Amino acid sequence: MDERAPEPEHWLTSAASVNTAGFWAGIERFRTAVMLAMHPDVEVLDEELNALYEGQL
Numbered sequence: 001m002d003e004r005a006p007e008p009e010h011w012l013t014s015a016a017s018v019n020t021a022g023f024w025a026g027i028e029r030f031r032t033a034v035m036l037a038m039h040p041d042v043e044v045l046d047e048e049l050n051a052l053y054e055g056q057l
Helices: 020-037 041-051
Strands: none
Touching: none
């Protein structure tokens, strides 16, 4: 006997929503962080903090 299972009422779907403003805000934060990380004063401060708190997590 060939009986089929009942089809589900809701099929699985994939949908993506794009929050363009949020995406650009994230890109801007990343860009700012990278630019600040490469600034010489920040590098000096990072070295001083590493020396001060060496081995502490």
